[in-house]
Amino acid sequence: MLRFSTAGESHGEALVALVSGLPAGVPVDQEYLSRELWRRQQGYGRGGRMRIEKDAAHILSGVRHGKTIGSPVAMTLANNDWKNWEEILPVSEGDAEKHKAVASPRPGHADLPGALKYDFKDARYILERASARESAARVACGALAQMLLRELGIEVASHVIRVGTEELGRDASFEEIRTIRERETVLLACVDPEAEARMKSQVDQALRTGDTVGGVFEVVVHGLPPGVGTHVNWDERLDGLLAQALMSLQAVKAVELGRGVTAASTPGSQVHDAIAYAEEGSGDGFTRFTRERNNAGGIEGGISNGQDLVVRGYLKPISTLRRPLPSVSFDTREETKAAYERSDVCVVPAAGVAGEAMVALTVARLVIDKFGGDSLRELKRNFDSYKDQIRNF
Ligand SMILES: Cc1cc2nc3c(=O)[nH]c(=O)nc-3n(C[C@H](O)[C@H](O)[C@H](O)COP(=O)(O)O)c2cc1C
């Protein structure tokens, strides 16, 4: 079973990422890994921290001569900002000035519930781990999952479809979305330059007014055969697993599969994707069944149906505001302003990259569950044999 976990605090020495369950023989492309990490750091509206960090994953185990060997892959990602904190973080709470306590919790961040739960009067102990710095480690894990999926012809890409109140307003083809990955500079990762300019103006307004924005990213998986995930148990359904995977990302507050949101208010005849049967050589790429549209987002009954998987993550606006909202001091219990040091103002493109990682890890896990194999060769053989089986169903 493919599993991954992360450790590390935002301003600690390093992040740690651990992936187990990858078959042996998967080519590990360091350049691809670095590029995914770079992509997660991009986007208009990111704060000062991204000028400090230059993320890179150092592989400690599980890879020899450029390929996985079946053992867990352990990676570390250094925090450059650690050098600015290494003398502050060890200072005890007693020395409040030097300790840089966060003692007025930010509405929307994990500060207040975390401090209550873990019994701290300093939310720094909470924010260090709640921080989306952790998503860098997820992207390192996700890059490995993508390296496996690419060997099977399965691709994952994301783009931004909304920032604040500005949206793309049309469907994008997978070919268009794929080109976002290749961009040398990333503004808001939108396929349409005009919509991107409108999105930028939303960020500019937030920057001007000391506010923040949220938005929506879309992750698309191309080349996934029908039959991945299952309807038979609630916790093995592809839709449920994808929702959990994306919802677990910092600031994601809703997940949509296909046209899930508008479908709720649209008649069935306009929602469901009618089925036809094509001549040999055509069809959805896996079978001879075809659909003219993909409102289901590639999943029916918790099972992939051979169409592109389309999953959207809805982000709330960033909670740390330059013009802070009212809060209450842990020390005096009097009204004060929420803490502010520095912050991102918009993170939708970065969250999209983290979303790709989470989707890739979820899909790779189910692919490994279904097709098995301790080596990539064995997995591929099983995968190809299944594709033969369904081709002429
Ligand atoms: C890539 C990324 C960067 C983020 N940067 C910030 C930030 O600079 N400031 C902030 O307050 N929240 C930021 N967040 C969101 C917080 O991490 C998140 O709101 C917080 O941990 C509370 O979790 P919740 O929003 O999921 O409830 C970021 C999220 C992502 C995905």
Ligand SMILES: C=C(O[C@@H]1CC(C(=O)O)=C[C@@H](OP(=O)(O)O)[C@H]1O)C(=O)O
């Ligand atoms: C460090 C990253 O994002 C951070 C996520 C984050 C938060 O509260 O989630 C707060 C900010 O951290 P800092 O207070 O150090 O500027 C972001 O920069 C990153 O994405 O690598």
